[in-house]
Amino acid sequence: MTASDHILVVDDDAEIRSLLSEYLQREGFKVAAVPDGRSMDEALEDRHFDLVVLDLMLPGEDGISLCKRLRAKSIVPIIMLTARGEEADRITGLETGADDYLPKPFNPRELLMRIQSVLRRTRTLPEDVQPEQARHFRFSGWTLDTLTRQLTSPASVVVSLSGAEYRLLCVFLYHAGQVLSRDQLTEMLRGRGSHMPFDRSIDVQVSRLRQRLGDDGRVPAFIRTVRGEGYVFAMPVSVEA
Numbered sequence: 001m002t003a004s005d006h007i008l009v010v011d012d013d014a015e016i017r018s019l020l021s022e023y024l025q026r027e028g029f030k031v032a033a034v035p036d037g038r039s040m041d042e043a044l045e046d047r048h049f050d051l052v053v054l055d056l057m058l059p060g061e062d063g064i065s066l067c068k069r070l071r072a073k074s075i076v077p078i079i080m081l082t083a084r085g086e087e088a089d090r091i092t093g094l095e096t097g098a099d100d101y102l103p104k105p106f107n108p109r110e111l112l113m114r115i116q117s118v119l120r121r122t123r124t125l126p127e128d129v130q131p132e133q134a135r136h137f138r139f140s141g142w143t144l145d146t147l148t149r150q151l152t153s154p155a156s157v158v159v160s161l162s163g164a165e166y167r168l169l170c171v172f173l174y175h176a177g178q179v180l181s182r183d184q185l186t187e188m189l190r191g192r193g194s195h196m197p198f199d200r201s202i203d204v205q206v207s208r209l210r211q212r213l214g215d216d217g218r219v220p221a222f223i224r225t226v227r228g229e230g231y232v233f234a235m236p237v238s239v240e241a
Contacts, residue, residue: 005119006048009033010040010066011055011081020053023108024115037061044070051077051115056093064096071097075149077118077163079111094204097162121167121189136240137173140222142213144169151212164189165209172209172223172233181230206231 007029009020017033024031032043036058043049052070056063067078080093080101093101099118102111137144141154149166151159161169171180171188180188182202189202206223209215215222224234 004030005050006030006032007051007053007115008040008043008049009053010036010058010063011053012036012058013055016055020108020111024112027112029115035059037066040066040070044074049076051079051119053079053081053111053115054098055081057083064092067093067096067098071162072160075161075163075166079114079118081106091201091204094164094201095208097164097208099162099164118163121163137170137237138240139173139176139235139237144173146170153214159212161212162208164205165212168205168209172231173237174239176233176235176237179226179229179232184230 005028007024009017009024009031011017011020011033012035014035017035021031021033032047032049034040034043037060040052040054054063054067054070058066063080067080070076070078078098080098082093082101082103099121100114102114135146137146143152144150145152149161151161151166151169153159167189168185171185185202207217210217210220210223213222220234222233222235224232226232
């Protein structure tokens with residue numbers, strides 16, 4: 001977290017907007033809080049935000065639609081607030097590009113911790129992958145530039161990646177040919193002790209990354225499922241400083 005971190009809270013509950021604004025400001029953030037998607041669009045046009053806290057249940061355009069639309073044009077980190085803690089809601093949020101989720105009701109301190117964690121993750125490469133060591137990853141005609149965080153296809157098309165997708169791809173590329181369990185992937189991406197029993201978020205993120213790479217989930221060429229063990233990036237990868 002830096003002194004300039006600016007958080008946008010999108011929630012139709014005026015009490016929650018007020019509570020989170022006051023709490024996060026006391027913790028050193030700049031905060032803007034709006035009630036709906038139209039106000040969110042106006043706020044994003046006006047200024048830069050480092051993270052968006054987005055409620056799932058909103059009047060008019062709901063949080064899922066807003067998340068999809070925002071992710072299509074931006075890599076800003078998104079934490080989704082869900083009214084229910086059901087797995088289906090968590091998976092839906094992750095499938096649309098959210099970096100994390102938090103069920104309501106929640107303790108503001110837990111949201112603070114998740115904001116700090118997501119900001120740290122989006123600003124660092126996975127462990128052992130440093131920009132000076134790996135500027136470019138190349139595989140099967142694709143190129144990932146770790147400085148600009150751009151993924152370029154063999155047809156020279158730049159493919160947009162969310163922060164979570166970028167970090168997951170870095171992990172796979174750096175550990176190409178190595179089978180990684182779901183627990184290992186979770187620890188590399190989020191830190192030790194962060195996974196939950198039966199949490200399918202890694203599977204969802206792998207599915208999203210496969211889509212970005214045009215990888216057929218039924219017969220994947222890049223990210224293969226190793227039954228009972230985890231996933232492996234199966235293509236040869238070259239690393240350039």
